[in-house]
Amino acid sequence: AQSVTQLGSHVSVSEGALVLLRCNYSSSVPPYLFWYVQYPNQGLQLLLKYTSAATLVKGINGFEAEFKKSETSFHLTKPSAHMSDAAEYFCAVGGNAGNMLTFGGGTRLMVKP
Amino acid sequence: GAVVSQHPSRVICKSGTSVKIECRSLDFQATTMFWYRQFPKQSLMLMATSNEGSKATYEQGVEKDKFLINHASLTLSTLTVTSAHPEDSSFYICSASPSGSPGELFFGEGSRLTVL
Numbered sequence: 001a002q003s004v005t006q007l008g009s010h011v012s013v014s015e016g017a018l019v020l021l022r023c024n025y026s027s028s029v030p031p032y033l034f035w036y037v038q039y040p041n042q043g044l045q046l047l048l049k050y051t052s053a054a055t056l057v058k059g060i061n062g063f064e065a066e067f068k069k070s071e072t073s074f075h076l077t078k079p080s081a082h083m084s085d086a087a088e089y090f091c092a093v094g095g096n097a098g099n100m101l102t103f104g105g106g107t108r109l110m111v112k113p
Numbered sequence: 114g115a116v117v118s119q120h121p122s123r124v125i126c127k128s129g130t131s132v133k134i135e136c137r138s139l140d141f142q143a144t145t146m147f148w149y150r151q152f153p154k155q156s157l158m159l160m161a162t163s164n165e166g167s168k169a170t171y172e173q174g175v176e177k178d179k180f181l182i183n184h185a186s187l188t189l190s191t192l193t194v195t196s197a198h199p200e201d202s203s204f205y206i207c208s209a210s211p212s213g214s215p216g217e218l219f220f221g222e223g224s225r226l227t228v229l
Contacts, residue, residue: 036220043119043206044157044220090156094218100147101208101218103157 002027002093004104012110019078021107023065023091026072032094033074034101035065037087044090050074061085086111115141117209119221126197127229134192134224136207142187143209148180151204151223163190197228 007022025031032051036044048059055067065076074091088108092101116139126132136146144165149157161182162170169182179201181193190209194201206223 034218041204041223041225043222044208046219100159100162102159105156 002031002102004091004093004102006091006104006107008107009105010108010110012112013081014112015083016080019081019085019109021076021089021109023074023076023104024072025074025093027093033067034092034094035059035063035076036090036092038090039087047076081111083111083113085109115211115219117207117219117221119207119224121224122222123225125227125229128198129196131193131195132197132226134205136190136209136221138188138209141211143211144187146184146190146207146209148182148192149206149208151206157206194226197226199228202226202228
């Protein structure tokens with residue numbers, strides 16, 4: 001069984017500020033972990049993924065996430081927020097082959113000018 | 114990266130009609146595809162796992178007679194919402210994985226169904 005908890009359904013930051021979106025997971029097998037971004041009325045775009053290689057994963061658009069097994073966390077960060085980062089972000093966990101994903105509830109990121 | 118395409122992106126239909134949504138992997142073969150449903154301002158909920166050449170595996174609480182899934186080829190899965198009602202209105206998203214590629218999943222653009 002696997003589950004994902006995203007702490008904070010809404011996060012608001014100022015443009016240029018640090019972005020931190022939290023994700024905690026549980027999985028009975030070594031997990032694959034993913035962060036996706038979704039813009040209104042669109043599908044999901046993969047930001048980055050952890051597949052048991054390096055624990056610090058760099059993704060697109062300046063995002064990165066660190067896998068911390070001891071904390072069962074995979075928080076997403078970006079040093080400096082941009083207006084175009086405003087979107088819905090989903091953390092997901094997959095087990096075994098990693099193809100069947102369980103999604104967190106999502107976090108809506110708002111960026112203030 | 115690999116491309117998964119859904120069609121139609123938007124569909125409006127009358128209550129009682131059936132609607133078919135297609136999910137295609139454009140540049141790879143997919144033995145397995147997944148169908149998700151997303152209600153407004155909510156997360157994605159897995160509806161079913163579509164397996165090429167065999168019956169789909171439905172998640173608990175998903176009516177298999179309401180949501181018919183067919184995966185007749187390695188590049189196409191279809192979701193048919195039968196006798197649609199307004200409560201079936203939602204955003205439906207498919208995903209597919211290249212065969213033998215663990216941890217790789219590509220999502221379609223989604224299909225918004227509105228049932229009047």
